[in-house]
Amino acid sequence: MRFFILLILIFTTTTASAAQKISxxxxxxxxxxxxxxxxxxxxxxxxxxxxxxxxxxxxxxxxxxxxxxxxxxxxxxxxxxxxxxxxxxxxxxxxxxxxxxxxxxxxxxxxxxxxxxxxxxxxxxxxxxxxxxxxxxxxxxxxxxxxxxxxxxxxxxxxxxxxxxxxxxxxxxxxxxxxxxxxxxxxxxxxxxxxxxxxxxxxxxxxxxxxxxxxxxxxxxxxxxxxxxxxxxxxxxxxxxxxxxxxxxxxxxxxxxxxxxxxxxxxxQFEITPALAKYSTVSALKDYYADLSKQYGFAVPAPVGTYVDFAEAQQNNKRSQEAIITLKQFVADYPKHSYSHMKLAQAYALLDQHEKSLNSYLQGLKVAKEQKLSADIIDAFQDMVDRAQAKLNANAKSL
CATH class of the missing domain: 3.40.50.1820 (Alpha/Beta hydrolase fold, catalytic domain)
Known part of the structure; x- marks a missing residue:
C-alpha cells in the first residue's frame, strides 16, 4: 500500500498550468x-x-x-x-x-x-x-x-x-x-x-x-x-x-x-495479531468479512490494504508461500485493480519466480491501461515489466 501511495504522489505531480477552480x-x-x-x-x-x-x-x-x-x-x-x-x-x-x-x-x-x-x-x-x-x-x-x-x-x-x-x-x-x-x-x-x-x-x-x-x-x-x-x-x-x-x-x-x-x-478493520500473522491463512480474513456481512445485512468487501498488510505480516514471519496465497486472493477479489497484480508480482520476485512475476506485472499493466490510469503510472508499470523481463533473461543466460 505504501509503495502504491508513493507512486500516486510521484506520478500525479504535473506542471503548473492556468488556474482552475476547485469544487x-x-x-x-x-x-x-x-x-x-x-x-x-x-x-x-x-x-x-x-x-x-x-x-x-x-x-x-x-x-x-x-x-x-x-x-x-x-x-x-x-x-x-x-x-x-x-x-x-x-x-x-x-x-x-x-x-x-x-x-x-x-x-x-x-x-x-x-x-x-x-x-x-x-x-x-x-x-x-x-x-x-x-x-x-x-x-x-x-x-x-x-x-x-x-x-x-x-x-x-x-x-x-x-x-x-x-x-x-x-x-x-x-x-x-x-x-x-x-x-x-x-x-x-x-x-x-x-x-x-x-x-x-x-x-x-x-x-x-x-x-x-x-x-x-x-x-x-x-x-x-x-x-x-x-x-x-x-x-x-x-x-x-x-x-x-x-x-x-x-x-x-x-x-x-x-x-x-x-x-x-x-x-x-481486520486486526492482524501476531498469532494470525504466524499461523493463519487468508481464510481468516475472508471469514471475518463474511461474518461482518451477515451482521450488516450486505456484502462487506475486505479493504485493499488489508490483503497487503496481511501478506506482509506473513512474509515477516517467513511464510512466503502463504503470502502468495493471500495475494492471489487479493487478485481474485480485485481483478480490475492494478495494485493487486503489482503486489503479487513483487511477492513472486522475492521467491525468484521471475516468470510468474513478469506475468503478474504484465497483467497489472494491462489493467492500468484498461482503467485509463495516468500516463505516468502506466509508464511506471512498463518499467516494472522491463525490469522483470531483464531479470528473467539474465537468469536464463546463467543456466
Missing part, C-alpha cells in the same frame, strides 16, 4: 412537503470511487458550517483505509431548535427547556425525523448506489438530535457521532433513555460522544448520560467517549470527527 461535491435543493420548505443539500463522493460502486453514507447536520471540514477528514480516512468508501450528505438547517431539539414532555425541567418552551412552544423534531426517513433517504438512495448503512454526525444542538435519534428512532442510523451535545435534555430523560436502551434488543449500533472545553451542562450532562449507560448497559451498543479540554465548542469538531469516524468503523 467539492454537488449541491441540490430538495423540496420537503413534510416541513414545507426547500432544504439545501451538499453531496461529497471521495476520489477513487468507481462508477456504480456502492457507498456507505454519512449524514452531516449543519453542513453550511462543517461540510469542508468533514469531507476533508473523510477523504483522508478513505485514502488510508481507515474507513470504507463513504459519501457525505450535508443537510443545511433553517431552524435548528425546531429540527433538532426534542419535544418537551410535560412541564419544562431545565432552564434550557424553559427557554425553548418560551421561544418555540409548539416545536419538536417530529417533522425533521419524518423528512429524513420519508424524503431525504429515498432521494439519496435513488440517486446514488448506497449500502443500507448510515452514520449521523451532529454538533451542539444537532448532537442532541443525534442522541435523541439513537434513543427514540434506532432504525434510522447504524452509527452516531454526537459532538458537544447540548446538555442532555434533562436528567429524568437521561435515566429513562439509558434504561430503555438496556431493555430493548436492538441491532448493533455504535456511538461516539465527545465534549470540548465548554464545561457547564455540556460536560455534566454528558457524564450523567454515560454514567447511566454504564449502570444500565445498553443492548448491542458499543460506545466511546472522549473529551478535548484544550478545544473550544467549535474547534472540538476537528478531533472529534477524526477520532469518531475511526472508532465508528473500527469493525471494518
Amino acid at each position: 467539492i461535491g454537488e449541491t441540490f435543493t430538495l423540496h420537503s412537503k413534510i416541513i414545507g420548505e426547500d432544504r439545501p443539500l451538499s453531496v461529497f463522493i471521495p476520489k477513487g470511487v468507481e462508477k456504480n460502486e456502492s457507498l456507505y453514507v454519512i449524514y452531516l447536520l449543519d453542513s453550511q458550517h462543517h461540510f469542508h471540514t468533514v469531507t476533508g477528514i473523510v477523504q483522508s480516512l478513505v485514502d488510508y483505509d481507515q474507513i470504507p468508501k463513504t459519501m457525505v450528505v450535508g443537510v443545511e438547517t433553517t431552524n435548528r431548535p425546531r429540527d433538532y431539539l426534542p419535544a418537551i414532555n410535560g412541564e419544562p425541567k431545565t432552564q434550557f427547556q424553559k427557554f425553548k418552551r418560551s421561544k418555540w412552544p409548539d416545536e419538536g423534531q417530529t417533522n425533521f425525523i419524518k423528512f429524513l426517513n420519508d424524503e431525504l433517504f429515498p432521494f439519496i438512495d435513488d440517486k446514488y448506489p448506497t449500502y443500507p448503512h448510515r452514520t449521523l454526525i451532529g454538533h451542539s444542538n444537532a448532537g442532541t438530535f443525534a442522541l435523541s435519534a439513537l434513543f427514540n428512532h434506532p432504525n434510522l442510523f447504524q452509527n452516531y457521532l454526537a459532538i458537544s451535545a447540548n446538555g442532555w435534555w434533562s436528567y429524568d430523560e437521561t435515566v429513562h433513555n439509558a434504561k430503555s436502551m438496556a431493555d430493548k434488543n436492538r441491532s448493533n449500533k455504535r456511538l461516539f460522544i465527545s465534549v470540548a472545553g465548554e464545561g457547564s451542562t455540556f460536560y455534566t450532562g454528558t457524564l450523567n448520560l454515560l454514567s447511566n449507560m454504564e449502570t444500565h448497559k445498553p443492548t448491542n451498543l458499543a460506545w466511546q467517549y472522549k473529551q478535548y479540554p484544550n478545544h473550544t465548542h467549535m474547534s472540538g469538531i476537528l478531533p472529534a470527527v477524526t477520532d469518531g469516524l475511526t472508532f465508528l468503523y473500527t469493525n471494518y
Whole structure:
C-alpha cells in the first residue's frame, strides 16, 4: 500500500498550468412537503470511487458550517483505509431548535427547556425525523448506489438530535457521532433513555460522544448520560467517549470527527495479531468479512490494504508461500485493480519466480491501461515489466 501511495504522489505531480477552480461535491435543493420548505443539500463522493460502486453514507447536520471540514477528514480516512468508501450528505438547517431539539414532555425541567418552551412552544423534531426517513433517504438512495448503512454526525444542538435519534428512532442510523451535545435534555430523560436502551434488543449500533472545553451542562450532562449507560448497559451498543479540554465548542469538531469516524468503523478493520500473522491463512480474513456481512445485512468487501498488510505480516514471519496465497486472493477479489497484480508480482520476485512475476506485472499493466490510469503510472508499470523481463533473461543466460 505504501509503495502504491508513493507512486500516486510521484506520478500525479504535473506542471503548473492556468488556474482552475476547485469544487467539492454537488449541491441540490430538495423540496420537503413534510416541513414545507426547500432544504439545501451538499453531496461529497471521495476520489477513487468507481462508477456504480456502492457507498456507505454519512449524514452531516449543519453542513453550511462543517461540510469542508468533514469531507476533508473523510477523504483522508478513505485514502488510508481507515474507513470504507463513504459519501457525505450535508443537510443545511433553517431552524435548528425546531429540527433538532426534542419535544418537551410535560412541564419544562431545565432552564434550557424553559427557554425553548418560551421561544418555540409548539416545536419538536417530529417533522425533521419524518423528512429524513420519508424524503431525504429515498432521494439519496435513488440517486446514488448506497449500502443500507448510515452514520449521523451532529454538533451542539444537532448532537442532541443525534442522541435523541439513537434513543427514540434506532432504525434510522447504524452509527452516531454526537459532538458537544447540548446538555442532555434533562436528567429524568437521561435515566429513562439509558434504561430503555438496556431493555430493548436492538441491532448493533455504535456511538461516539465527545465534549470540548465548554464545561457547564455540556460536560455534566454528558457524564450523567454515560454514567447511566454504564449502570444500565445498553443492548448491542458499543460506545466511546472522549473529551478535548484544550478545544473550544467549535474547534472540538476537528478531533472529534477524526477520532469518531475511526472508532465508528473500527469493525471494518481486520486486526492482524501476531498469532494470525504466524499461523493463519487468508481464510481468516475472508471469514471475518463474511461474518461482518451477515451482521450488516450486505456484502462487506475486505479493504485493499488489508490483503497487503496481511501478506506482509506473513512474509515477516517467513511464510512466503502463504503470502502468495493471500495475494492471489487479493487478485481474485480485485481483478480490475492494478495494485493487486503489482503486489503479487513483487511477492513472486522475492521467491525468484521471475516468470510468474513478469506475468503478474504484465497483467497489472494491462489493467492500468484498461482503467485509463495516468500516463505516468502506466509508464511506471512498463518499467516494472522491463525490469522483470531483464531479470528473467539474465537468469536464463546463467543456466
